[in-house]
Every structure is written in C-alpha cells, then in structure tokens.
Amino acid sequence: MIEIQDVHKQFTSRTGAGLFKRGTKRVVQAVQGVTLQAGDGRITGLLGANGAGKTTTLRMLAGLFPPDAGHIAVDGIVVKDESLKALARMGILGDAHGLYPRLSARENIVYFGRLQGMDADTANARATELGKLLEMQAILDRRADGFSQGERMKTALARALVHDPANIVLDEPTNGLDVLATRGLREALRWLRSPEGGGKCIVFSTHIMQEVEQLCDEVVVVSKGRSVARGSVPALLEQAQASRFEDAFVKLAFPEEVTP
Numbered sequence: 194m195i196e197i198q199d200v201h202k203q204f205t206s207r208t209g210a211g212l213f214k215r216g217t218k219r220v221v222q223a224v225q226g227v228t229l230q231a232g233d234g235r236i237t238g239l240l241g242a243n244g245a246g247k248t249t250t251l252r253m254l255a256g257l258f259p260p261d262a263g264h265i266a267v268d269g270i271v272v273k274d275e276s277l278k279a280l281a282r283m284g285i286l287g288d289a290h291g292l293y294p295r296l297s298a299r300e301n302i303v304y305f306g307r308l309q310g311m312d313a314d315t316a317n318a319r320a321t322e323l324g325k326l327l328e329m330q331a332i333l334d335r336r337a338d339g340f341s342q343g344e345r346m347k348t349a350l351a352r353a354l355v356h357d358p359a360n361i362v363l364d365e366p367t368n369g370l371d372v373l374a375t376r377g378l379r380e381a382l383r384w385l386r387s388p389e390g391g392g393k394c395i396v397f398s399t400h401i402m403q404e405v406e407q408l409c410d411e412v413v414v415v416s417k418g419r420s421v422a423r424g425s426v427p428a429l430l431e432q433a434q435a436s437r438f439e440d441a442f443v444k445l446a447f448p449e450e451v452t453p
C-alpha cells in the first residue's frame with residue numbers, strides 16, 4: 194500500500210542569461226499538494242498534463258529526494274526515514290531505463306536481484322519466470338545494446354520486479370511503445386494486480402486517457418502540482434458531468450479552460 198499525503202516540492206533553477214551574465218534564480222513550485230492512496234490489488238493512475246508534477250511526485254516516492262512538506266509511506270514505512278527499507282518493498286520503473294549494454298537482459302535482471310540480496314540461482318529462476326510473463330524469451334540471453342525501446346522497457350521492468358515487490362511504481366511506462374507492446378504491458382499489469390499475480394499495489398503516471406480508462410481502478414488527477422480529483426473512471430465522469438473521459442479530465446484539471 195502506498196500513501197502520499199499532501200506533498201510539496203519546489204526547485205530553484207536559473208533563468209537563461211547572456212554569454213557574460215549569470216541568470217537570475219527562479220523558484221519552481223513543482224508539487225504543491227498531491228495526495229494519493231493506492232491499495233493492494235489495485236491499479237492507481239496519476240493522470241496529468243505535461244509538467245503537472247507526476248514525475249517529481251514519483252521521484253519523492255522512490256526516495257530520490259525528500260518532500261519539502263507532506264508524508265509518504267510504503268506499507269507503513271516512511272520513505273524519508275527508512276528509504277532503503279521502503280525501496281526493498283517497491284519495484285520502480287523510472288523514465289530512464291539505464292541498462293548495462295554489455296550485459297544480456299537476463300544478466301541485467303540477475304544483477305539487480307543480487308543487489309537486492311537474492312542468491313544467483315533464485316535470481317536466475319526469477320529472470321526466466323519474468324521472461325515468460327513479459328514475453329521476452331527471445332531477447333533474454335541477448336546483449337542489451339541494440340535493444341529497441343520496447344525491449345529496453347521490458348528488461349527494465351523485469352529488473353524492477355526481480356525481488357517480487359509488493360508495490361510497483363511506473364513513470365509513464367508506455368512512452369514510445371507500439372500498440373502490441375502497450376497491450377502486452379497492460380496484460381502483465383492486470384496479472385500482477387490479480388490474486389494469482391500477487392495482488393500487487395500498482396501506481397503509474399501517464400497523460401494518456403485511454404491508458405487510465407483501460408487499466409485503472411482509481412485515478413488521481415494532477416494539475417499544476419496539485420491533486421484536484423480522485424475516484425474511479427465512472428465516478429470522475431459523473432463528477433465532471435461528462436460522457437467522454439477526455440472531457441472529464443479537461444473539466445477537472447483545467448476548469449478555467451471550459452466555457453460554460
């Protein structure tokens with residue numbers, strides 16, 4: 194179970210400047226009040242436009258930096274206090290897949306398993322099992338350099354799942370995938386949510402409506418750094434009084450854009 198309670202994060206960046214001048218400092222409010230409760234055996238989507246604050250929220254969940262304010266816990270473990278313990282309970286697929294190009298897909302997966310404290314045989318057996326789940330048997334023993342975008346994503350996902358974590362966090366997982374790879378990923382996520390697949394708690398970020406409609410039990414709409422609505426797809430349609438989910442999203446995320 195993942196709980197994110199009213200988190201905030203601001204960054205200080207520099208504006209552009211001329212050749213001989215330093216830019217001035219500018220504060221960016223990346224996240225200013227995001228709340229999300231993701232239960233076990235459920236898929237929860239963080240839906241927002243570009244720059245809404247999804248990646249920043251997931252980076253704080255992954256313990257990469259602490260929130261300025263707010264609370265994040267994974268299975269009751271507070272991420273900023275015990276980040277390694279919380280990380281052991283998560284499988285994280287970030288935006289950069291960063292595989293070791295000279296290792297095969299299997300070796301990439303096994304290496305991560307070893308880092309998670311698994312013995313070599315168990316990690317290897319798990320790589321074979323994940324190879325089947327993610328339909329990557331054909332590439333399992335190929336070196337990762339030259340992998341397509343979809344093959345890299347599958348390897349990175351298998352690596353994230355090697356230690357069989359109870360919680361799975363994915364940042365825009367279908368970015369750059371074709372229709373077949375997207376469908377394969379959806380099927381894998383549905384399996385992981387099911388009781389046979391372990392009843393995982395799955396959280397993913399996206400800006401794609403179709404993804405959310407097809408997969409999510411619960412959706413959190415994020416706009417300009419804030420969570421502005423949450424509920425199932427039918428509940429959000431009802432709340433926005435819309436028949437198409439895209440219209441519901443625009444009404445909820447950008448009410449100022451909607452002419453009455």
Ligand SMILES: Nc1ncnc2c1ncn2[C@@H]1O[C@H](COP(=O)(O)OP(=O)(O)OP(=O)(O)O)[C@@H](O)[C@H]1O
Pocket residue numbers: 204205206221222223224241242243244245246247248249250400
């Ligand atoms: N390290 C950083 N320094 C300065 N600003 C940042 C930093 N990281 C994120 N931001 C800013 O915070 C805001 C939210 O960014 P974030 O990447 O979380 O959004 P997002 O919802 O994931 O967007 P996208 O769908 O485009 O990836 C943006 O305005 C972004 O430019």
